[in-house]
Amino acid sequence: MKNIILYIIVILFGGIYALANFNKNLTANPIYFDQVSGKPILNLTTIYINDAVISVFFKKYPKLKTYRVDVSALYKARKYKPIWYNNKNLIAFANLLYYKVNHLEEEGLESSFANTVEVDEIFRGENLKNISQTETEIMLTTLYVFYAGNVYYGIDSKKIEENGWFIPRKNLSYKNLLDSLLVYPELLKINEKQLFRQYYKLRDILKKYRKIKESGDWILITSESLDKEFKPNDSATTIGQIRHHLTIIGDLKQDSKSNLYDEELMSGILSYKRRNGYNLDYIIAPNHIQNMNIPIEQYIKTIMVNMERCRWIDPELANANEYIIVNIPAYKLLFKRDGINALESKLFVGKNSTETPVFSSTMTQIIFSPYWNIPQSILDYEIKYRIEQDKNYLAKHNMEWNNGKVRQKPGVNNSLGLVKFIFPNSNDIYLHDTPSKSIFQREYRAFSHGCINLEKAKELAAVILEDDSDWPLERINEAMRGEKETVCILKKKIPIHIGYFTAWVTDSGEISFYKDIYSRDDCLIELLFSENSK
Numbered sequence: 001m002k003n004i005i006l007y008i009i010v011i012l013f014g015g016i017y018a019l020a021n022f023n024k025n026l027t028a029n030p031i032y033f034d035q036v037s038g039k040p041i042l043n044l045t046t047i048y049i050n051d052a053v054i055s056v057f058f059k060k061y062p063k064l065k066t067y068r069v070d071v072s073a074l075y076k077a078r079k080y081k082p083i084w085y086n087n088k089n090l091i092a093f094a095n096l097l098y099y100k101v102n103h104l105e106e107e108g109l110e111s112s113f114a115n116t117v118e119v120d121e122i123f124r125g126e127n128l129k130n131i132s133q134t135e136t137e138i139m140l141t142t143l144y145v146f147y148a149g150n151v152y153y154g155i156d157s158k159k160i161e162e163n164g165w166f167i168p169r170k171n172l173s174y175k176n177l178l179d180s181l182l183v184y185p186e187l188l189k190i191n192e193k194q195l196f197r198q199y200y201k202l203r204d205i206l207k208k209y210r211k212i213k214e215s216g217d218w219i220l221i222t223s224e225s226l227d228k229e230f231k232p233n234d235s236a237t238t239i240g241q242i243r244h245h246l247t248i249i250g251d252l253k254q255d256s257k258s259n260l261y262d263e264e265l266m267s268g269i270l271s272y273k274r275r276n277g278y279n280l281d282y283i284i285a286p287n288h289i290q291n292m293n294i295p296i297e298q299y300i301k302t303i304m305v306n307m308e309r310c311r312w313i314d315p316e317l318a319n320a321n322e323y324i325i326v327n328i329p330a331y332k333l334l335f336k337r338d339g340i341n342a343l344e345s346k347l348f349v350g351k352n353s354t355e356t357p358v359f360s361s362t363m364t365q366i367i368f369s370p371y372w373n374i375p376q377s378i379l380d381y382e383i384k385y386r387i388e389q390d391k392n393y394l395a396k397h398n399m400e401w402n403n404g405k406v407r408q409k410p411g412v413n414n415s416l417g418l419v420k421f422i423f424p425n426s427n428d429i430y431l432h433d434t435p436s437k438s439i440f441q442r443e444y445r446a447f448s449h450g451c452i453n454l455e456k457a458k459e460l461a462a463v464i465l466e467d468d469s470d471w472p473l474e475r476i477n478e479a480m481r482g483e484k485e486t487v488c489i490l491k492k493k494i495p496i497h498i499g500y501f502t503a504w505v506t507d508s509g510e511i512s513f514y515k516d517i518y519s520r521d522d523c524l525i526e527l528l529f530s531e532n533s534k
Contacts, residue, residue: 047134049080057138063114070145070174071138077175083182084140085133090122093185094140098123100151100188101143107151108206108304110529119143148177152194154311155527163524166359167497170314192315199310201505206303209296217248218296221289230284234261242284245292246272250510275512277330279443302513305524306503317360317497324363324496326431326452327504328356329514331445333431333454335463343463345456348434348445355518356450356498361423363494366461368479368486369410370420374399375428378449379406411482418480419457423496431496433457446517452498464494 051072058068075081084094098119104111113119122136131139153172154160160169177194181187190200212218221241230239240259247255252268266282273280276291317323322337328349335343350356374383383406386393394400399408408414417433427450434453439445454460458480465471468491479486502516516522 047082047085047137049075049082049134049137053134054138057135060135061115061118061139061142064142067142067145067149070149071141074141074145074174074178082137083144083178084137088133090136090140091182093182095123096185096188097140097144097147101147104147104150106203106207108203108307109150111146111150113143113146115139144178145174148172148174152177152191152311154308159527160312163520163527164355164358164518165309165312165500166357167313167317167499168360169312170316194315196310196313196315196318198501198505199307201509202303202307202310202503204509205503205505205511206300206307209300209303212248213296213300215248217244219244221245221293223286223289227286229286230261232261232263232266232282235259238289239265242289242292243268251275275510277443277512277514279441299513301525301529302503302521303511305521305528306501308524308528309499309501313497313499317495320495322492322494324494326496326498327514328358328498328500329502329517330504330512333452333460335460337463343456343460345454345460346440346445347431347455348439348447348453349517350448350450351446352518354448354450356448356452357427357429358498358500359425359427359429360495360497361425363421363423363464363496364490365422366464366488366490367420367422368461368476368488369418369482370414370416370432370485371410372408372414372416373402374406374408375449376405410485414482417453417457418482419461421457421460429498431457431460444515444517464490 054068054072054075058065058071084090100107101113101119118131118139121131122139149172153170157169172194180191180193187194192200219241221238223238224236228238230236230242237259239261240257243252243258243265244255246252246265246268249272251271252264256264258265261284269282269284270280272278273288278288318325318336322335322342324333324335326333326347331347331349333343333345333347334341383393383399390396394406397408398411398413399406408416410418412418413435415434417435420430420432422430429451431452431454434457436453437455439447439453440455458476461476462473465476465488471488479488500518500520502514502521504512504514506512
């Protein structure tokens with residue numbers, strides 16, 4: 001009888017122990033239910049994924065719900081096969097992804113993943129108590145979507161259009177990108193098929209400026225008076241401070257610590273002015289010192305903002321054999337051919353009330369000695385008033401009525417100059433010559449009604465048409481006499497991209513900072529840094 005009682009007790013305690021262990025495993029590996037059959041799925045050692053499992057995951061981790069659609073689509077495209085496990089172990093790429101997420105600041109981002117505690121637990125190799133293998137699998141996929149979306153895509157399209165950016169947005173395929181990364185993990189470092197190459201140049205500069213910040217070498221420059229100018233051969237403590245500043249940012253190779261404005265400093269000043277859009281002379285004016293005294297934290301944010309703009313651009317835009325890029329804040333046009341600068345020109349752009357928009361198009365025509373068909377808004381708010389004040393106004397300005405509108409006839413004083421470049425767009429914006437050549441000598445050049453006025457307009461026409469035997473230079477000169485409008489239909493259309501970059505790195509690695517003439521950086525900074533995660 002005692003043996004029977006003892007046997008029952010052993011069985012009872014054994015059952016309790018087994019049940020306890022089952023419940024423990026159940027906590028770490030919860031039961032999911034198949035969406036089709038309704039049968040329970042006990043996830044102990046294998047990974048089983050379907051829509052129901054994914055749904056349960058995002059109910060458990062509601063802070064990640066914004067990624068659910070992309071995560072579900074990714075698994076569906078991969079036929080619900082696991083991504084992050086090789087047998088029972090995480091693949092090496094998972095660790096690399098974890099590293100990159102933990103160093104997002106290197107990518108110019110301040111975002112953070114919502115469930116960092118669970119992710120840290122996964123990669124610390126601890127005995128997982130709260131997350132199953134299946135949950136780990138989906139968590140890492142969500143982490144990947146978070147990383148890829150932030151680094152390769154950026155903020156959503158509606159927000160960038162609100163920021164005045166209408167260059168066509170690239171598409172991001174999480175599946176195709178992941179397939180590439182799993183085969184070539186090194187693409188996490190540089191992937192020019194996913195990111196405009198300017199992004200990586202800015203990333204290198206970001207690293208440099210953060211090192212300067214950490215060094216404490218960014219020192220405030222002081223001056224005896226707010227309106228003091230410095231010229232060669234002047235001597236002052238301020239000169240020594242400027243020399244130090246130009247050394248740490250790379251315009252001078254070494255700091256001689258001299259307070260004399262000597263030839264070495266003259267060279268550094270010219271480099272500084274050239275990089276930052278100033279007129280090239282040796283005068284150090286108060287506004288130059290004010291610009292040098294901008295806190296380095298602000299320069300760092302400017303770099304990060306322009307890295308974000310690079311995320312919006314399809315890298316293929318810069319892969320054409322020939323293309324034109326206009327940078328509005330730099331007041332500069334580049335004509336690229338076979339990857340090198342075939343032409344560079346100054347320009348002036350729309351004033352604040354008539355900003356030049358950001359967009360892409362394709363140049364289709366060049367019109368020599370053009371008419372200027374005056375826009376209705378200019379006719380209504382400017383020309384009609386002047387006609388009322390002076391009945392001979394039209395004749396004095398070589399203008400005429402044409403079908404109820406006013407146009408300016410071809411000539412050397414035509415507001416479009418002697419040539420304009422047509423690329424269809426809804427804003428009726430085009431590139432053109434101008435008779436107002438003196439404006440190109442100014443540093444601030446936002447004066448137009450929105451169109452882009454070009455200093456080297458004739459040179460641009462010549463370089464575009466240099467391979468067209470129908471348009472030798474002699475014919476271009478003849479067409480630009482201002483006597484008769486002549487239309488040239490381009491045999492080869494040229495992509496043109498009008499962008500807005502307040503920081504730009506040249507092919508030689510030099511950084512230029514430009515005045516934010518339309519105050520767009522502040523709006524973007526607010527979008528980027530007012531949220532801790534996306």
